[in-house]
Amino acid sequence: MEVGAGERLQAVKVAEHHSDNVLKMTKQSKEENRAAYETPETKYTRSLAQMSASCDSRCVVLNTGARMPLVGLGTYKLRGSEQVHRAVDAALAAGYRAFDSAAVYSNEADLGRALKELMPKYCLTREDVFITSKLGPKDQGDRALEGALHSLSELDLGYIDLYLIHWPGTQGKVVDDKRNPGNRAQSWATLEDLHAQGKLKAIGVSNYTLAHMKELIQSCKVRPAVLQVEFHPQLCQTELRRVCAEYGVCFQAYSSLGQGDLLTDPVVLEVAKKCKRTPAQTLLRWAVQQGVPVLPKSSNPDRIKDNAELFDFSLTDNDMDTLSALDCEHRYCWDPSGVA
Numbered sequence: 001m002e003v004g005a006g007e008r009l010q011a012v013k014v015a016e017h018h019s020d021n022v023l024k025m026t027k028q029s030k031e032e033n034r035a036a037y038e039t040p041e042t043k044y045t046r047s048l049a050q051m052s053a054s055c056d057s058r059c060v061v062l063n064t065g066a067r068m069p070l071v072g073l074g075t076y077k078l079r080g081s082e083q084v085h086r087a088v089d090a091a092l093a094a095g096y097r098a099f100d101s102a103a104v105y106s107n108e109a110d111l112g113r114a115l116k117e118l119m120p121k122y123c124l125t126r127e128d129v130f131i132t133s134k135l136g137p138k139d140q141g142d143r144a145l146e147g148a149l150h151s152l153s154e155l156d157l158g159y160i161d162l163y164l165i166h167w168p169g170t171q172g173k174v175v176d177d178k179r180n181p182g183n184r185a186q187s188w189a190t191l192e193d194l195h196a197q198g199k200l201k202a203i204g205v206s207n208y209t210l211a212h213m214k215e216l217i218q219s220c221k222v223r224p225a226v227l228q229v230e231f232h233p234q235l236c237q238t239e240l241r242r243v244c245a246e247y248g249v250c251f252q253a254y255s256s257l258g259q260g261d262l263l264t265d266p267v268v269l270e271v272a273k274k275c276k277r278t279p280a281q282t283l284l285r286w287a288v289q290q291g292v293p294v295l296p297k298s299s300n301p302d303r304i305k306d307n308a309e310l311f312d313f314s315l316t317d318n319d320m321d322t323l324s325a326l327d328c329e330h331r332y333c334w335d336p337s338g339v340a
């Protein structure tokens, strides 16, 4: 299927934003901040972050006007303050400025705390990082306000940059329960209110199918900024991407590595070998080269760094086509297609 003009626009809007953020801190306060925290180790990590072709300088522009980094750290299964702190430290050192959490990951509090502890080390302020979290399926409907306020309180970072309805269904209800559409609408209206109050800077959805997206776009007051769904060469989601582009919704990928399983696919290995890149970089580059933001998860500092080094090489049209030809609608994560 032909890629739409809006989608090309999203790719074109990939923008440099680091200079904007730097301007937000006065030179003086930045120097004071740096002097207070500088140690040989921080000096080293800071220069590494500055030297690398880091992901903090590459963004997509959302329909709110906000800039969202093309590469964010996925945090599903990152658990406990120590593991989260280590991963966030490695990510900030490697240039990540976006972090994807969710109420159901049970790590919002650990993520918020790690960021508050680590931002000074990298001379960053709240505005320099982009935090996503998600309303859990148990809070869909009349519990949405409580759920969103709980995320805000757990993260404790003042506001959330992007808050998503995690799943089109409601926990405890069968997938085809006729109350699902009403619950989704109620959750969306709650997110719209919190967005108007400035607590959720952008709002969006996750795991919505084409039908769920059409229903939302027809009824919403605030158009969703992002749709976050599973996306990799075995699940290209062409029609969903086309609809997102048509309505100015940023299409964002999760499970780009097939939760690790795609890293041993023979076709991926062959393209990676040809590019002299790791299989993970090859899969992530395939997405970002189409303007699709990615959220690779790793708990390993070397892999976290590796997964961000995506902007000093490109795949040929032939490599892109070879990977896209793997499309077989295979999912490694949950399938929302039956949700009423």
Ligand SMILES: NC(=O)c1ccc[n+]([C@@H]2O[C@H](COP(=O)([O-])OP(=O)(O)OC[C@H]3O[C@@H](n4cnc5c(N)ncnc54)[C@H](OP(=O)(O)O)[C@@H]3O)[C@@H](O)[C@H]2O)c1
Pocket: 073, 074, 075, 076, 077, 100, 101, 166, 206, 207, 228, 229, 253, 254, 255, 256, 257, 258, 259, 260, 263, 278, 280, 281, 295, 296, 297, 298, 299, 300, 303, 304, 306, 307, 333
């Ligand atoms: N909205 C949703 O419903 C939804 C669903 C799923 C995921 N997500 C988001 O998307 C993020 C990413 O998706 P995901 O966690 O499902 O899986 P993923 O990023 O596709 O894969 C993560 C797995 O790959 C391994 N890995 C990462 N980088 C590697 C590398 N360079 N070399 C070798 N192995 C590597 C990780 O192991 P190590 O940790 O040991 O490195 C982990 O086992 C999540 O963390 C979450 O933030 C959202």
